Amino acid sequence: MNPPPAPTGSEPGDAPAPGDAPASGGPPATGTDRRPARPTLGSDLKASLPDGLVALAVTAAVFALLLARIRSRESSTVSVMPFMADAEGFWMYFLSQAFGWAALLWAWLTVLLGLLLSGPRPRGLPVSGPRLERLHRTTSLNTIALIAAHALLFAAELVRHDTARWHSRLYTAFVEAFVPGGYDSGTGQIAIPVGQAALYLALPLGLLFYVRHRIGPRTWRVLHRFVIVVYVLSVWHTLLYGTNVWYDGWFRTAVWLLQLPVAALLLVRLLRPARRSERLSRPGLAAPGRGRAAWGLRFGGRLAVVAVALAILAVVVSGRDGGRTLPPADTSSTHQHD
Numbered sequence: 098m099n100p101p102p103a104p105t106g107s108e109p110g111d112a113p114a115p116g117d118a119p120a121s122g123g124p125p126a127t128g129t130d131r132r133p134a135r136p137t138l139g140s141d142l143k144a145s146l147p148d149g150l151v152a153l154a155v156t157a158a159v160f161a162l163l164l165a166r167i168r169s170r171e172s173s174t175v176s177v178m179p180f181m182a183d184a185e186g187f188w189m190y191f192l193s194q195a196f197g198w199a200a201l202l203w204a205w206l207t208v209l210l211g212l213l214l215s216g217p218r219p220r221g222l223p224v225s226g227p228r229l230e231r232l233h234r235t236t237s238l239n240t241i242a243l244i245a246a247h248a249l250l251f252a253a254e255l256v257r258h259d260t261a262r263w264h265s266r267l268y269t270a271f272v273e274a275f276v277p278g279g280y281d282s283g284t285g286q287i288a289i290p291v292g293q294a295a296l297y298l299a300l301p302l303g304l305l306f307y308v309r310h311r312i313g314p315r316t317w318r319v320l321h322r323f324v325i326v327v328y329v330l331s332v333w334h335t336l337l338y339g340t341n342v343w344y345d346g347w348f349r350t351a352v353w354l355l356q357l358p359v360a361a362l363l364l365v366r367l368l369r370p371a372r373r374s375e376r377l378s379r380p381g382l383a384a385p386g387r388g389r390a391a392w393g394l395r396f397g398g399r400l401a402v403v404a405v406a407l408a409i410l411a412v413v414v415s416g417r418d419g420g421r422t423l424p425p426a427d428t429s430s431t432h433q434h435d
């Protein structure tokens with residue numbers, strides 16, 4: 098979830114990508130060298146404060162909304178798990194949900210920013226390249242923090258509602274929330290490891306940016322491309338397990354709809370990458386040394402993104418978004434969430 102690296106280590110024939118900070122990867126500014134210092138984890142953590150505060154405000158607003166919906170019995174979380182009707186008794190769970198939504202929103206934002214940096218920059222964008230790049234880094238750091246808060250609050254709720262001894266409660270909650278395979282019932286058997294995979298992949302794929310001068314900018318860049326997988330896992334986890342998007346309805350469809358700009362920007366980024374060496378030219382022509390297989394792979398990737406965009410469009414237009422059918426209003430749900 099971080100920006101593409103600096104020109105240092107770029108491939109032959111590369112023009113600097115618009116998202117490249119002038120001095121990332123270079124030494125700190127000295128004397129007449131007026132280039133800004135290389136961003137460090139410390140400096141970016143400090144810079145993350147403003148959008149971190151906005152993220153907390155969004156989380157608070159979502160939390161208030163979720164509580165109001167629980168109290169008025171409109172929330173589908175209560176239809177799925179009737180014992181959760183006690184808004185005060187399960188406040189940590191609802192706060193965890195609120196952090197989940199903020200995490201997903203920040204992941205969405207940071208992915209869009211990253212794609213703007215590595216693809217063609219729209220004309221008339223009122224934000225400079227370095228500023229966009231910094232925003233991409235700070236929203237990435239905040240996404241990781243929001244996911245961690247979401248998972249920790251879920252674990253805290255498990256601890257609170259367990260009656261065993263303290264150490265055993267802590268151990269069980271840790272295993273269920275953080276160890277793949279530790280949660281062994283219902284849809285969570287798949288959905289929880291999917292969320293965990295997103296968190297555990299986000300850490301290296303985002304944070305390795307701060308040691309890219311050690312691992313090499315090219316290695317960093319190649320690894321960072323896979324961060325899109327983190328985003329796909331996050332959306333999958335949400336649509337599979339979120340009780341507020343459990344049933345068919347406009348909100349679930351809206352979550353799908355929000356994936357259209359991501360697919361569209363990803364396609365544009367692949368078709369017109371900022372780095373010349375990433376462009377798809379006719380096999381063997383502008384990519385000497387690269388075989389037809391590599392070209393086929395790149396072409397196939399672009400076709401796959403077109404297919405995904407069309408599939409999302411079909412889901413949104415048809416409204417067939419994989420949600421469960423609402424249970425009749427006069428009965429408790431028989432759906433198993435766990």
Ligand code: HEM
Nearest residue numbers: 194197198200201244248274292293295331335339340341
């Ligand atoms: C260790 C990793 C994770 C754990 C243990 C975890 C746990 C959970 C649980 C138990 C739920 C069900 C809550 C409900 O009843 O709706 C849930 C839903 C959700 N999760 Fe996660 N999650 C993890 C990772 C993630 C990630 C990476 C994201 C997104 C960036 C995310 C975003 C969400 C969202 C948006 C919901 C829907 C909440 C709702 O319906 O109100 N989670 N997660």
